[in-house]
Amino acid sequence: xxxxxxxxxxxxxxxxxxxxxGGLAGGAYALGAILRLMGDRRDAPLARLAFLVSxxxxxxxxxxxxxxxxxxxxFWHMLIDARTLAPSFKYWSPMSVGAWAxxxxxxxxxxxxxxxxxxTGRLLSGGFGGxxxxxxxxxxxFLAGYTGVLLSVSNQPLWSDTWALxxxxxxxxxxxxxxxxxxxxxxxxxxxxxxxxLWRADRxxxxxxxxxxxxxxxxxxxxxxxxxxxxxxxxxxxxxxxxVVPLALRLGARGRGPAVLACLLVLVGGLALRVVVIxxxxx
Amino acid sequence: MARTVxxxxxxxxxxxxxxCEVACKEWNQLPGHAPRFGDGYDNTGQLDDQNxxxxxxxxxxxxxxxxxxxxxxxxxxxxxxxxxxxxxxxxPYHVIGFDETTGLARKCTFCYDRLQANLTPACAKACPTExxxxxxxxxxxxxxxxRLNQLRGQGMSxxxxxxxxxxxxxxxxxxxxxxxxxxGLPKTEDAVLPSRNNVRGYLGMLVxxxxxxxxxxxxxxxxxxxx
Numbered sequence: 001x002x003x004x005x006x007x008x009x010x011x012x013x014x015x016x017x018x019x020x021x022g023g024l025a026g027g028a029y030a031l032g033a034i035l036r037l038m039g040d041r042r043d044a045p046l047a048r049l050a051f052l053v054s055x056x057x058x059x060x061x062x063x064x065x066x067x068x069x070x071x072x073x074x075f076w077h078m079l080i081d082a083r084t085l086a087p088s089f090k091y092w093s094p095m096s097v098g099a100w101a102x103x104x105x106x107x108x109x110x111x112x113x114x115x116x117x118x119x120t121g122r123l124l125s126g127g128f129g130g131x132x133x134x135x136x137x138x139x140x141x142f143l144a145g146y147t148g149v150l151l152s153v154s155n156q157p158l159w160s161d162t163w164a165l166x167x168x169x170x171x172x173x174x175x176x177x178x179x180x181x182x183x184x185x186x187x188x189x190x191x192x193x194x195x196x197x198l199w200r201a202d203r204x205x206x207x208x209x210x211x212x213x214x215x216x217x218x219x220x221x222x223x224x225x226x227x228x229x230x231x232x233x234x235x236x237x238x239x240x241x242x243x244v245v246p247l248a249l250r251l252g253a254r255g256r257g258p259a260v261l262a263c264l265l266v267l268v269g270g271l272a273l274r275v276v277v278i279x280x281x282x283x
Numbered sequence: 284m285a286r287t288v289x290x291x292x293x294x295x296x297x298x299x300x301x302x303c304e305v306a307c308k309e310w311n312q313l314p315g316h317a318p319r320f321g322d323g324y325d326n327t328g329q330l331d332d333q334n335x336x337x338x339x340x341x342x343x344x345x346x347x348x349x350x351x352x353x354x355x356x357x358x359x360x361x362x363x364x365x366x367x368x369x370x371x372x373x374x375p376y377h378v379i380g381f382d383e384t385t386g387l388a389r390k391c392t393f394c395y396d397r398l399q400a401n402l403t404p405a406c407a408k409a410c411p412t413e414x415x416x417x418x419x420x421x422x423x424x425x426x427x428x429x430r431l432n433q434l435r436g437q438g439m440s441x442x443x444x445x446x447x448x449x450x451x452x453x454x455x456x457x458x459x460x461x462x463x464x465x466x467g468l469p470k471t472e473d474a475v476l477p478s479r480n481n482v483r484g485y486l487g488m489l490v491x492x493x494x495x496x497x498x499x500x501x502x503x504x505x506x507x508x509x510x
Contacts, residue, residue: 002475004375005467009368034499043503070366070386077346077365088347091476095369096345141492149484153477154372160480166488174495197503204498208491 001223004155008282013026014068018061019147019274022102023173024180025058026144029109031177033137039132046194048116050181054140055113058106065102079103094150101142108136144177145170151277158281161223164216165277171212172270175205175243179266186260195259199250202266206243213239226280235276242269287355288393289420289454290407291427295442296414310436312325314384322476345369347483348388355420356393356454364388373477375469420454427456434458449474 025231033041033049066075074082078099081088090096112133124132148165159165182198217224227236246262287375307313350365351357359370359379366386371379374390382389394404402408407417416426421490427444434442441460449471 002469002473003464004473005377005471006373006375007371007377007380009372010381011368011372030496032501034496034503039499039503040505068367070368070381070388071364074346075366077348077363078367081347082363083347086364087396090345092481093345093369094481094484095367098381099345141496142488145488146347146485149481149488152480152484154369154480155375155428155477156372157373160477163480163487166484167491169490169496170488174499193505201499204502205495208498212491243457 001221002155004007004157004160006155006157008156009154010282011068011278013065016029016274016278018064019169019278020176020271021057021064022061022147023144023169023270024177025054025061026105026140026142026238027170027173027175027177028057028181029054029105029112029140030137030144030174031181032112033133033140036133042193043197046181046185046187046197048187049184050177051109051112051116053177053180053184055109058102058109058143058242060101062102062106085227092153094146094153097223098143098146098150101139101146105136105143107199108132108139112136123167130211141170144173148277151281156281158220158223158226161221162219164212164214165217168212168216169274171205171209172273174200175209175266176270179246179263179270180201183260183263183267186256199259203247206247206266210243213243227276232276232280235272238272239269242266242272260269287420287454288398289423289456290404290419291416291423291456291458293414293416293427293430293458295439295458295460296412298412298414300411302409302411303406303415307391308407310397312394339420352393352395352398354393354395354398356395356398357390358392358395359388359390361366361385361387375474377467420452427458430458434460445471450476 020186028050032047032054035047035050039047062075066072069075078096079087088096091098111120111124114120115129123129145166148167148169151159152163152165154160178198178201182195182202184193185198219226242265246265249258249262249265342362345367346363346365348360348405349357349370350360364387366381366388368381368388370388371381379388379390381387394406397404398505403417408413416423418426424447431442431444439460443459445457445459445463445466445468446455449469457468459466459468
């Protein structure tokens with residue numbers, strides 16, 4: 001393992017919530033896109049719900065990121081060179097790529113949000129609409145996962161010792177987005193088949209997340225022994241509660257209670273995952 | 284480029300008087316921190332006089348705040364930095380810190396204003412034992428090599444130079460008498476850049492995205508339409 005002496009960047013709760021909400025926004029858009037592109041007319045309400053969730057979650061992201069800056073009014077320095085006023089883009093810096101991804105994805109999320117409200121007329125009907133949604137989904141997936149890559153592209157212990165964080169955050173984001181849609185769909189008394197669809201998808205995402213969790217821990221090797229401290233073990237227990245327990249619950253029990261509980265656990269687990277990854281390298 | 288300057292810090296001459304630290308804070312008008320036990324071998328606390336000059340590093344900053352000056356030193360422009368702290372996460376030497384008062388990232392400026400006035404940086408000027416030397420980088424290399432030979436000749440076999448090879452040369456040479464890790468400096472072979480993790484990180488994400496989307500397509504497919 002590479003040994004460095006980097007100071008912690010003091011990325012804390014604003015960043016935790018940004019990672020969570022960015023994942024939710026991007027994941028929900030991607031799910032909505034699949035339902036819109038591959039589904040039939042009966043999937044339309046769920047696709048609409050996904051786009052209606054994506055934008056509000058996304059809207060909080062730049063606010064959180066700006067508040068986290070030492071100089072919030074200079075947020076635009078992320079995109080524009082303050083000296084030359086030319087756009088600044090650096091493909092090797094996930095922060096630069098991510099800042100642009102946030103801007104570009106917000107265009108897609110905004111237009112699809114308007115479409116879900118029925119305000120876009122015929123703009124997104126036909127082939128252009130399909131292409132637009134597909135590209136938006138790619139941006140959303142990027143936003144949901146790049147935050148893990150951003151942590152890895154540093155010289156911090158733990159973060160830079162693994163390559164699995166991008167995939168792990170993405171899988172978790174998809175799971176969180178699915179659980180959020182399932183919860184909101186319940187409020188609207190959706191048909192059972194929608195519920196089942198969401199659950200089948202979440203099962204895939206949770207299994208993917210568990211595999212990546214294992215890869216993450218294995219790739220860390222002895223560095224991962226830091227997680228044996230009680231405070232991190234407690235958070236890992238929440239992460240497991242947000243993955244293994246929903247799987248078990250939905251296999252064993254049917255009905256409203258277990259379904260809602262499974263969704264809530266996924267949300268808590270997704271948040272706990274980001275908390276433990278972000279704080280354990282810095283404290 | 285006016286000239287390429289550098290430091291040579293000979294830790295065997297340091298007596299821990301902290302004159303350099305006081306001079307630095309006085310000249311640069313920085314607040315002192317409360318005294319702490321174990322402030323470090325060279326009493327500048329965090330090796331403030333270290334200078335990671337690797338070109339990819341300052342190009343990494345999203346805001347373009349970190350530049351190379353006409354003295355070939357690395358400098359954070361306080362009017363450009365927005366305090367995102369990405370550079371702090373990247374710096375393997377703990378050289379960059381976050382200034383809570385200004386909300387900006389801060390590192391040693393090599394006393395940029397003094398250099399422009401043809402003056403020696405405050406720490407080197409104040410050092411009573413000439414443990415911290417400053418001058419043209421080539422001269423510093425020669426002085427360091429001479430001193431290393433002298434110490435080795437006296438039987439100090441653990442003496443070594445640090446900072447000439449790492450990251451393409453730090454412009455801050457250190458004469459150490461133990462392995463670099465003992466001084467909070469990464470081993471030479473560990474002097475690698477954050478961008479090493481870009482490709483594999485994105486690849487892991489890409490594979491996950493493909494698997495997740497394929498899985499979602501299958502999950503959302505209707506099975507006979509009545510499930």
